[in-house]
Amino acid sequence: MQKLLVDEIYKSVRGVTPNTAASDGAEVTISGWIRTNRSNNNIGFISLNDGSCFNCCQVIYESNKIDNYTDITKLLTGCSIEVTGKLVMTPGAQQPFEINASSVVLLGSCDADYPLQKKRHSLEFLREIPHLRPRTNTFMAVFKVRSLVSQAIHEFFHDEGFTYIHTPLITGNDAEGAGETFTVTTRDDGKYEEDFFGKHACLTVSGQLHVEPFALAFGKVYTFGPTFRAENSNTAFHASEFWMIEPELAFADLKDDMACMEKMLKFVIKSVLDNAPDEMKFLNDFVCEKHDLIDKLTKVVNSDFRAITYTEAIDYLLKSGRDFEYPVEWGIDLKSEHERYICEQVVGGPTFLIDYPKEIKAFYMRVNDDGKTVAACDLLVPGVGELIGGSQREERCDVLVNKMQELGIPQEDLQWYLDLRRFGGVKHSGFGLGLERLLMYVTGVSNIRDVLPYARTPRNLKF
Ligand code: 4AD
Numbered sequence: 001m002q003k004l005l006v007d008e009i010y011k012s013v014r015g016v017t018p019n020t021a022a023s024d025g026a027e028v029t030i031s032g033w034i035r036t037n038r039s040n041n042n043i044g045f046i047s048l049n050d051g052s053c054f055n056c057c058q059v060i061y062e063s064n065k066i067d068n069y070t071d072i073t074k075l076l077t078g079c080s081i082e083v084t085g086k087l088v089m090t091p092g093a094q095q096p097f098e099i100n101a102s103s104v105v106l107l108g109s110c111d112a113d114y115p116l117q118k119k120r121h122s123l124e125f126l127r128e129i130p131h132l133r134p135r136t137n138t139f140m141a142v143f144k145v146r147s148l149v150s151q152a153i154h155e156f157f158h159d160e161g162f163t164y165i166h167t168p169l170i171t172g173n174d175a176e177g178a179g180e181t182f183t184v185t186t187r188d189d190g191k192y193e194e195d196f197f198g199k200h201a202c203l204t205v206s207g208q209l210h211v212e213p214f215a216l217a218f219g220k221v222y223t224f225g226p227t228f229r230a231e232n233s234n235t236a237f238h239a240s241e242f243w244m245i246e247p248e249l250a251f252a253d254l255k256d257d258m259a260c261m262e263k264m265l266k267f268v269i270k271s272v273l274d275n276a277p278d279e280m281k282f283l284n285d286f287v288c289e290k291h292d293l294i295d296k297l298t299k300v301v302n303s304d305f306r307a308i309t310y311t312e313a314i315d316y317l318l319k320s321g322r323d324f325e326y327p328v329e330w331g332i333d334l335k336s337e338h339e340r341y342i343c344e345q346v347v348g349g350p351t352f353l354i355d356y357p358k359e360i361k362a363f364y365m366r367v368n369d370d371g372k373t374v375a376a377c378d379l380l381v382p383g384v385g386e387l388i389g390g391s392q393r394e395e396r397c398d399v400l401v402n403k404m405q406e407l408g409i410p411q412e413d414l415q416w417y418l419d420l421r422r423f424g425g426v427k428h429s430g431f432g433l434g435l436e437r438l439l440m441y442v443t444g445v446s447n448i449r450d451v452l453p454y455a456r457t458p459r460n461l462k463f
């Protein structure tokens with residue numbers, strides 16, 4: 001008798017990792033949580049999930065032949081049990097194997113008011129119980145994919161020779177200059193000079209400014225961590241705490257930056273399709289409304305992303321004949337409705353939008369020769385809108401200083417950042433990928449609250 005994970009049995013049965021302990025007729029023990037338990041006269045069936053893989057294991061019992069436990073038919077959904085029995089291969093059946101139980105031990109009983117009963121629950125209902133929803137198929141798939149995407153991102157950058165840098169979460173600056181920060185304080189009187197750090201401190205909105213110095217030492221670096229925005233946007237695409245991947249590449253211009261975005265995205269998507277086939281099939285069939293998730297992602301891996309300029313995008317929008325909620329003219333900051341029209345209706349796939357008006361973008365973006373636009377690039381994807389925001393950085397010290405003056409950004413606060421332009425400065429570029437937006441794209445989930453383990457959004461902080 002050997003303790004096994006359900007995943008080990010599946011891998012053995014599928015020939016991925018053959019394991020004699022998981023062969024036909026072997027005595028095995030598994031532990032998990034009951035999804036369903038139904039019985040008919042003497043014969044019962046338990047669908048058991050141990051979390052090691054998406055699939056459940058079917059346990060069959062004859063209630064009068066079970067040791068250790070007499071009232072097995074009364075075990076409720078949600079109970080945790082340990083089952084010992086004979087592994088039986090069932091080729092051709094819906095499940096490739098089952099366990100004929102000889103012993104079932106109750107590990108943890110489950111009260112009758114357990115909210116996850118055998119019926120489909122709405123995502124809104126499940127959002128109210130973030131501590132229990134990981135036990136449902138949808139969230140088991142989503143959070144496994146979240147883990148695999150994170151690993152694939154590290155693998156990609158590692159393979160490409162990037163160094164992983166941990167940038168601080170507590171900072172003295174507001175990188176994007178949008179003033180949407182959460183203050184970190186130990187006082188309630190707002191006297192920041194007397195506060196913990198002796199000055200105003202906040203949670204980071206982006207690791208970019210802190211990672212750039214490392215790019216000018218290591219060449220290729222990235223940071224991957226939580227970021228915080230006190231942006232009062234109550235949409236399906238904004239969270240107050242989200243994770244961002246921010247690579248920074250020295251000696252690279254905007255084209256190199258875009259090539260990196262495209263290669264990374266294709267690598268990550270391919271990795272998820274290869275490594276989470278069961279989860280992806282479930283998401284395709286039960287979460288994605290049009291059931292074309294796997295098709296769509298496979299196409300993305302095999303396509304070339306199109307790039308169009310902001311000015312061309314404005315032309316498309318003006319010629320669209322659509323009545324957008326927010327009126328279109330050159331110079332506007334594109335809203336989600338515009339971004340989605342461009343990537344969904346005009347291009348029909350991931351779209352690089354480049355060369356935005358400088359007035360609507362951050363101070364550090366490199367001014368183009370036309371003096372009006374900056375070497376910025378957003379990657380837009382159907383269903384989500386902006387997935388990535390990036391740019392070539394302004395490496396010309398005088399141009400950057402002028403820009404900061406125009407915008408009223410105090411030079412003394414960012415002298416360290418300007419130093420990078422004085423001490424061996426080079427052209428460099430980078431971008432920020434929102435992990436949750438990527439997960440929405442990859443899983444087909446339509447609300448950001450459902451790809452975060454514990455979502456933080458305006459007026460919502462559970463536990
Ligand atoms: O476009 P953003 O604001 O860019 C930056 O922060 C740059 N410093 C990145 C860089 O060049 N290193 O944010 C980057 C991405 C967005 O494209 C979006 O995917 C995600 O972060 N994002 C959010 N995701 C969830 N909730 C929010 N409130 C988000 N704000 C931005």
Ligand code: MG
Pocket residue numbers: 378386388389
């Ligand atoms: Mg952006």
